[in-house]
Amino acid sequence: MVHPDLKILFQRLEASREAAGLTRDEVEEKLVMGPGWIKLIEEGLTEPSLGTLAAILALYGDDLHGFFADFQFGETDVIVDRHLSATEEGADLVLHFPMGPHSANVTIPDATLDEFNSVLLVLRNVLAVRDARRAIVECFLEAVRTWPHVNPSDLWYFLVAHAYQDDFNHPAESAGKDWAQSWKRAGGWSLEAIFVEHYNPQLNQHGVRLAMPTAPDEKGRLLGEMGLHGSGVVEKSDVIALGTDAHGNEHPFGVVHVKASFAERRTDDAPLSARLMASGFASPLLTMDCKAGPSTDPFNKGELGAVQGGIARVSSKRLDIERDRIFDAAFSYNANTEPTPTGTSAAARIYRCNFADPDDSFSRHMIRKWQERQGN
Amino acid sequence: MVHPDLKILFQRLEASREAAGLTRDEVEEKLVMGPGWIKLIEEGLTEPSLGTLAAILALYGDDLHGFFADFQFGETDVIVDRHLSATEEGADLVLHFPMGPHSANVTIPDATLDEFNSVLLVLRNVLAVRDARRAIVECFLEAVRTWPHVNPSDLWYFLVAHAYQDDFNHPAESAGKDWAQSWKRAGGWSLEAIFVEHYNPQLNQHGVRLAMPTAPDEKGRLLGEMGLHGSGVVEKSDVIALGTDAHGNEHPFGVVHVKASFAERRTDDAPLSARLMASGFASPLLTMDCKAGPSTDPFNKGELGAVQGGIARVSSKRLDIERDRIFDAAFSYNANTEPTPTGTSAAARIYRCNFADPDDSFSRHMIRKWQERQGN
DNA sequence: ATCGACCGGTCGC
DNA sequence: TGCGACCGGTCGA
Known part of the structure; x- marks a missing residue:
C-alpha cells in the first residue's frame, strides 16, 4: 500500500544507513525496535510515520528536508490512505x-x-x-x-x-x-434497527410489530407481561415482538435475538430464549453469520458450517439450533449459510433470507407465531 | 502527540490552501473526507500519513519536496512513535x-x-x-x-x-x-499460564497441581473423570486442578476459570461451573477484573463494583458470585476490587490477591477443596 | 472514576 | 476457505 514513488525513496535509506556506518541491528537497538523493522522500511514494504522516519534520519545525520530534497511524484496518482x-x-x-x-x-x-x-x-x-x-x-x-x-x-x-x-x-x-x-458497539445495535425497519411495513399488515423500547421501564413492562423478570432479562432482550389482537390491544409475544456473528457468544441468549419458548413465546435468531478467515481473498463462509448428514462434521453452532433448539428458528442473511435442507427433521430450522422482499420466511414465521398465540 | 516542530510546519498548510484558492470544505469534498479534517490537520492536532499529506499538497500545487524544503527540527528530541x-x-x-x-x-x-x-x-x-x-x-x-x-x-x-x-x-x-x-487471544491464554506458573510451586507442596492439558484427549479424559461430557465442556475448561491421593494417584478435582475482564461474558462459564459444584468439585474464578473508563487519567476500578450493603447499587457481576454463587469463589488481582467484607454472609466470596506470595487465599482455597474431596 | 452488552482478528488445536 | 474461545473501547440509557 506504499506509493511506488515513496517505496523507491525509502529504498535509499539503506545507503544512508551504510554511509552512517550503522548495521540494521544497531539501528533497531538504538530505536528499541524488534528485529527486522529497518529491513522492512528499507525495502519500502511499510510506510513509517513522519516521527519514525525523522528519528531514523536523525540517526543517519539527515533530516526530512534532506530526505525529500529531490523527490517528486511521478505519474501514479497520489491518494489519501483509506481503510476502505x-x-x-x-x-x-x-x-x-x-x-x-x-x-x-x-x-x-x-x-x-x-x-x-x-x-x-x-x-x-x-x-x-x-x-x-x-x-x-x-x-x-x-x-x-x-x-x-x-x-x-x-x-x-x-x-x-x-x-x-x-x-x-x-x-x-x-x-x-x-x-x-x-x-x-454501533454496528451490533444498528443491525437490530435494520431488521425492525426492514420488516415492520410487512409485519404491520398482519398486526405484528417489532419494537426496540428505549425507556428501560417500557422494556421491562413488556417482558414482565411475558412473565419474564429478574436480572439479565432486560439487558439480553434485543427486539420485542408485539401483536395486536382482535380487540385492538397489543401484546408482546416474543423476543427477536440479533447477532452479527457468533464466536463463543452464541449461548449468551440461550437461557432467556429457553424461558421464552417454554412459555410458548417466539424466540428466533436473526444473524448475518459473518466470518471469514484472514486472507487476501477472504470468503465470508459464516460459522454455521456444513449441514447435518454431510461428510464434514457439523459445527456446534448448527447443533445448538437444529438439535438443541436454543432458538425456535434461525434466519441467516449470509448467502453462504447452508439452510436446514427441506425434508430433513430438525428441532429448529436454519433459514436463509435476504433483503429483497420482507415477505419472507422470517416475517411468515413471526406472523404464524402470533396467530398460534391468539389461537391459544 | 505531533512533534512541536512538525505541528508548526502543518500550520503552514492553511496559507498554502488559501493561496490555492480553496476552502476547507472544498478540499474535504475533493478528498472525500468527513467535515473538519482539514482544520484538524491545519491546526497540527493530528499527523497525516505521508500519502494523505502528499494528496493534500498535490491539490495545492505543492509536493513533499517543497513542503519540507526549509524544515529543520529544533531542540525537542525526535522519537519513534510508540504505542506505549x-x-x-x-x-x-x-x-x-x-x-x-x-x-x-x-x-x-x-x-x-x-x-x-x-x-x-x-x-x-x-x-x-x-x-x-x-x-x-x-x-x-x-x-x-x-x-x-x-x-x-x-x-x-x-x-x-x-x-x-x-x-x-x-x-x-x-x-x-x-x-x-x-x-x-494471546493475553487471555497467557493469563491462564501465569496463574499455573505462579501457584504450582506452592500447590505442589500440598499434593495439588494446576494443569493446562494440550492434547484434547487428555483434557477430555480428565473432565470425563469428573463426570463431565458433552459439547462445550472441553472448550470452556481453562485450567484443570489435580490432586494426588494417599496412594500417589492423581485425580482431577475441579476447573479454574480465568478471565482478564468480565463485560457480558461473565456467564459464559456458569453452566459448566454449576455442574462442577453440583458434583462437589472446585470451580473458582481468577480475574484481573480490568476495567477503566476512557480518560486522560484512567482508573482501573474493575467491574465488581461496590460491596453489598453499601449505599451504591450492587453490580450484577457481584451478585452473580455473592448471591447466585456461579463460582465457588472469586479471586481478583485488582487492588481496587472490594473483597466481600469479612463477617458478612455470602453464597460465595470475592477475595483480593496479588503476586507477592503464592501462599494466599487462592492456594489455600484449592488445598482445602482437595482435602475436603479426599475426606469424602 | 455509572453500568451494561455489542463483536471479530487471532492462533492453538 | 477447519473450528473454537479469547477480550475491551464504545456509547445509549
Missing part, C-alpha cells in the same frame, strides 16, 4: 481493505464505482449530522437497495463495516476513536 | 498510551525508566524468538517481581497489554497484525 477503497474490474467492483496482515480484495459483482460512492456518501452525510446508528442503518439499507443481487452479509461485513472503520468517513471531531471497537 | 512510552516523574514512572481519543497517563509509583526498559526487554526478546504466550507470561512475571508493591491488574492492563500492542515490540515479520485483537 474500491476499483472497477470489468462490470464488477472490487473492495480493498486491510484484513490483519493481508491487503484483502473482495469482488462485488455487477457494481460500479459510482454506486459505491453513492452508498458511502449516505454514511458520511449521516455521520456528519446524526448518530452512528442512523448512519449505519441508512447506509446498509441503501446498499441492499442498490445491489439486491449481492449477499447482504458481504455488504455488511466487507463494505459497511470497513467504511465505518475509515477515519475519514467520520467527522474530524470524533478523531482518535477506536473505530474497530466502535463498530462492534 | 514512559517518563519519570520524581520517584514515579508515568506510562503514556492512547486510550480511545485520549492520550492516557498512568502513574506507577516508585518505579524507574530503567526498570521499565528491563521489563519491556523481556517482552521484546522473547517475542523475537518464542511465541506470544511465553513472552507475555515472562514479561508479566518480571513486572510483578520488579514492582511487587504495584497493583497487578494495572501492570497487566496498562503496561503489558499496551506494550504488546506496540508494533515495534514485535519482530517485523509479524507486521500488520491487529495487535489489539491478538492481545485478546
Whole structure:
C-alpha cells in the first residue's frame, strides 16, 4: 500500500544507513525496535510515520528536508490512505481493505464505482449530522437497495463495516476513536434497527410489530407481561415482538435475538430464549453469520458450517439450533449459510433470507407465531 | 502527540490552501473526507500519513519536496512513535498510551525508566524468538517481581497489554497484525499460564497441581473423570486442578476459570461451573477484573463494583458470585476490587490477591477443596 | 472514576 | 476457505 514513488525513496535509506556506518541491528537497538523493522522500511514494504522516519534520519545525520530534497511524484496518482477503497474490474467492483496482515480484495459483482460512492456518501452525510446508528442503518439499507443481487452479509461485513472503520468517513471531531471497537458497539445495535425497519411495513399488515423500547421501564413492562423478570432479562432482550389482537390491544409475544456473528457468544441468549419458548413465546435468531478467515481473498463462509448428514462434521453452532433448539428458528442473511435442507427433521430450522422482499420466511414465521398465540 | 516542530510546519498548510484558492470544505469534498479534517490537520492536532499529506499538497500545487524544503527540527528530541512510552516523574514512572481519543497517563509509583526498559526487554526478546504466550507470561512475571508493591491488574492492563500492542515490540515479520485483537487471544491464554506458573510451586507442596492439558484427549479424559461430557465442556475448561491421593494417584478435582475482564461474558462459564459444584468439585474464578473508563487519567476500578450493603447499587457481576454463587469463589488481582467484607454472609466470596506470595487465599482455597474431596 | 452488552482478528488445536 | 474461545473501547440509557 506504499506509493511506488515513496517505496523507491525509502529504498535509499539503506545507503544512508551504510554511509552512517550503522548495521540494521544497531539501528533497531538504538530505536528499541524488534528485529527486522529497518529491513522492512528499507525495502519500502511499510510506510513509517513522519516521527519514525525523522528519528531514523536523525540517526543517519539527515533530516526530512534532506530526505525529500529531490523527490517528486511521478505519474501514479497520489491518494489519501483509506481503510476502505474500491476499483472497477470489468462490470464488477472490487473492495480493498486491510484484513490483519493481508491487503484483502473482495469482488462485488455487477457494481460500479459510482454506486459505491453513492452508498458511502449516505454514511458520511449521516455521520456528519446524526448518530452512528442512523448512519449505519441508512447506509446498509441503501446498499441492499442498490445491489439486491449481492449477499447482504458481504455488504455488511466487507463494505459497511470497513467504511465505518475509515477515519475519514467520520467527522474530524470524533478523531482518535477506536473505530474497530466502535463498530462492534454501533454496528451490533444498528443491525437490530435494520431488521425492525426492514420488516415492520410487512409485519404491520398482519398486526405484528417489532419494537426496540428505549425507556428501560417500557422494556421491562413488556417482558414482565411475558412473565419474564429478574436480572439479565432486560439487558439480553434485543427486539420485542408485539401483536395486536382482535380487540385492538397489543401484546408482546416474543423476543427477536440479533447477532452479527457468533464466536463463543452464541449461548449468551440461550437461557432467556429457553424461558421464552417454554412459555410458548417466539424466540428466533436473526444473524448475518459473518466470518471469514484472514486472507487476501477472504470468503465470508459464516460459522454455521456444513449441514447435518454431510461428510464434514457439523459445527456446534448448527447443533445448538437444529438439535438443541436454543432458538425456535434461525434466519441467516449470509448467502453462504447452508439452510436446514427441506425434508430433513430438525428441532429448529436454519433459514436463509435476504433483503429483497420482507415477505419472507422470517416475517411468515413471526406472523404464524402470533396467530398460534391468539389461537391459544 | 505531533512533534512541536512538525505541528508548526502543518500550520503552514492553511496559507498554502488559501493561496490555492480553496476552502476547507472544498478540499474535504475533493478528498472525500468527513467535515473538519482539514482544520484538524491545519491546526497540527493530528499527523497525516505521508500519502494523505502528499494528496493534500498535490491539490495545492505543492509536493513533499517543497513542503519540507526549509524544515529543520529544533531542540525537542525526535522519537519513534510508540504505542506505549514512559517518563519519570520524581520517584514515579508515568506510562503514556492512547486510550480511545485520549492520550492516557498512568502513574506507577516508585518505579524507574530503567526498570521499565528491563521489563519491556523481556517482552521484546522473547517475542523475537518464542511465541506470544511465553513472552507475555515472562514479561508479566518480571513486572510483578520488579514492582511487587504495584497493583497487578494495572501492570497487566496498562503496561503489558499496551506494550504488546506496540508494533515495534514485535519482530517485523509479524507486521500488520491487529495487535489489539491478538492481545485478546494471546493475553487471555497467557493469563491462564501465569496463574499455573505462579501457584504450582506452592500447590505442589500440598499434593495439588494446576494443569493446562494440550492434547484434547487428555483434557477430555480428565473432565470425563469428573463426570463431565458433552459439547462445550472441553472448550470452556481453562485450567484443570489435580490432586494426588494417599496412594500417589492423581485425580482431577475441579476447573479454574480465568478471565482478564468480565463485560457480558461473565456467564459464559456458569453452566459448566454449576455442574462442577453440583458434583462437589472446585470451580473458582481468577480475574484481573480490568476495567477503566476512557480518560486522560484512567482508573482501573474493575467491574465488581461496590460491596453489598453499601449505599451504591450492587453490580450484577457481584451478585452473580455473592448471591447466585456461579463460582465457588472469586479471586481478583485488582487492588481496587472490594473483597466481600469479612463477617458478612455470602453464597460465595470475592477475595483480593496479588503476586507477592503464592501462599494466599487462592492456594489455600484449592488445598482445602482437595482435602475436603479426599475426606469424602 | 455509572453500568451494561455489542463483536471479530487471532492462533492453538 | 477447519473450528473454537479469547477480550475491551464504545456509547445509549
